[in-house]
Amino acid sequence: MPAFPKFKTIITDYGKQRLIAAMSPGGTKLTLTQMAVGDGGGNPTNPDTTSTALVNEVWRAAVNSVSVDKTHSNIIIVELLIPAEVGGFWVREAGIYDEFNKLVAICSLPASEKPLLEQGSGRAQTVRMTLIVSDTSIVNITIDSTTIMATNEYVDNSLEEHEKSRNHPDATLTDKGFTKLYSGVTSIDETMAATPKAVKIAMDNASARLAKERNLADLTNIPLARQSLQLGNSATLNVGTTANTVAAGDDSRITGAMQKSQNGGDIPDKKKFARTIGAVTSTNITFNDASGWYKIATVVMPQSTSTAVIKLYGGSGYNVGSFEQAAISELVLRAGNGSPVGITATLWRRSPAAANEVAWVNTSGDTYDIYINIGQHAYWLIAQYDYTGNANVTLHSTPEYSSVQPGSSTSGQTYTLYNSLMKPTAGDVEALSVNGGRLNGALGIGTDNALGGNSIVFGDNDTGFKWHSDGVLGIYA
Structure with missing residues (x-):
């Protein structure tokens, strides 16, 4: 089987x-x-x-x-x-x-x-x-x-559902059908039937109604009538579009107001609104191909006065606890002074699986395409970005891919922030490895070296050994 x-x-x-x-x-x-x-x-x-x-x-x-x-x-x-x-x-x-x-x-x-x-x-x-x-x-x-x-x-x-439903034609003035009963007295709808209760209410109201030809002149207590209608002072104000007037239906105080049911959906410039209230705008980015260059953003940065930042969080790992899942890359973009025209693009690497390089291409005027080089697939990264009021950043959720750096691009600077996952080598900090290596220059142990190059001194600055030539080693005391 x-x-x-x-x-x-x-x-x-x-x-x-x-x-x-x-x-x-x-x-x-x-x-x-x-x-x-x-x-x-x-x-x-x-x-x-x-x-x-x-x-x-x-x-x-x-x-x-x-x-x-x-x-x-x-x-x-x-x-x-x-x-x-x-x-x-x-x-x-x-x-x-x-x-x-x-x-x-x-x-x-x-x-x-x-x-x-x-x-x-x-x-x-x-x-x-x-x-x-x-x-x-x-x-x-x-x-x-x-x-x-x-x-x-x-x-x-479908036929069975229709038979069991109430979805049948309504009655009209000429055809019979389902009729909805209505006890109100204010509707002019001719598709509903009035109940005896509605007829009684209408007759009672008619017997106590105001005469329309009197134009409310038959009200016995006008202030009480205003109070009963909960009009307050508005009943004594004119309709208009300026202060101290009652807003008309097409008044900008009404048509330009935000509606809470839209949950911010009726805000014209949501990015500007997010910056105004101090929120950080973000989106998702996926790098579908293998290692290479990706155009992650297009920015508009006027010379001398604009700055933008882009931060990427996440990575490619699928296993729990894998550091590839928690990569961090930060880009800082700053416009130049116009001589020459361009921007400074700086990448700050915080983890091994982060982006490796950054480059930019000036496509026209103050518009630049921003590229990064990354070493592996990366899915559903969170991309946060912000920029000064005179700039703009557009992130690309599915960036264009190239296996090589675009030929017309200008390389930016990459700085590595060392941590427990990315430790500097002895050479990075000009130190001598515990595993051995080459020491250039004179060495003094506990003192300065007065013997010069190719020498080691102990205790005082002229006691020690100095190499002069092949087979010739001087001892100084």
């Missing part, structure tokens, strides 16, 4: 990455657009998470429907309908593809023949795959209605 289920559905590694990314804050929903079937090359298939394509694809089309299972809210059902006129192949495998035409899920199926009509038999065949996810809201449950073909089961279910 095989060690794997005979028929199964598996979410691929790529599909898992899309689902994880969709669950991240601000993540893009996963859209399932196509399904394909294959004959497995004539053999049963055993799909696994590394699969990127079917063994042998024979037919593909837009998915017929994407829906949430009525019984299990965490199960998504994806359906493909193969029309009767399509055939001439066997079906042993199927796969689901996203909007980027990449394989999200794959399954093995019992072998079934899909004949052509010319072969004397034909049928429409439905292929369904189910995906179990923790949150169905991260998947778009919408399909282009122009590509959908309704199955018999779908039509039967």
Whole structure:
């Protein structure tokens, strides 16, 4: 017996990455657009998470429907309908593809023949795959209605749901139907029916109403009426657009006000707002390729007066406790004085897996592309940035890649901040290694050396040894 289920559905590694990314804050929903079937090359298939394509694809089309299972809210059902006129192949495998035409899920199926009509038999065949996810809201449950073909089961279910629902035509002035009862007396809606209570209220109000032709002149206590309406002083103020007036509907005091229900979504310049309140703006960056150069940002930096900073946190490691996961790189950019035109780009390295180099290209005027060199893949880094009011920084979430430094670029400076993971060598601090090495110049132990080069003194400055030439060693006391 095989060690794997005979028929199964598996979410691929790529599909898992899309689902994880969709669950991240601000993540893009996963859209399932196509399904394909294959004959497995004539053999049963055993799909696994590394699969990127079917063994042998024979037919593909837009998915017929994407829906949430009525019984299990965490199960998504994806359906493909193969029309009767399509055939001439066997079906042993199927796969689901996203909007980027990449394989999200794959399954093995019992072998079934899909004949052509010319072969004397034909049928429409439905292929369904189910995906179990923790949150169905991260998947778009919408399909282009122009590509959908309704199955018999779908039509039967829809009719049954309609029969059990209250979704039937409402009554009109000319046709009968459902009518909603209403006890209010202020509506002019002709699609609702008045209750006896509404009729009584209307009659009672009519008997105690003010005469409209009197224009409120029949009010017996005007101050009390204003108080009852909770108008306060506003009832005595004119409508206008200046101070001490009641704001009109198109007044900028109304139309220009922020709405709390938007949670800041109606702020025109969100970056400027974030700087004004002291918040740090950030985004995510992924380096998909191997080691090389990436254009991580485009900055606008007027000469003499602008500064920008970019900080990268995170790395490439997947293992818990790996230092590659906690890389830190900091870029400080400062405009020059205009002679010559350019910027100073400085990279501060804080960890072994951080960026190695920085460079910049002046594309036009005060606009510069910023490049960094990094030694390995790095996914979902947090990038924080800030800049002076006259500058601007645009980070690229998926930077352009080059295996070599751009030929027209200017290299910046890289400084390493030594720590327990990046210790300086003896040469870095002009020290002699405990493992031996070359000492240039005279050596004095406990005193200054007065004998000069190629000598060692002890105690006082002229007692010791001095080499004069091959085989000639002087002893001084």
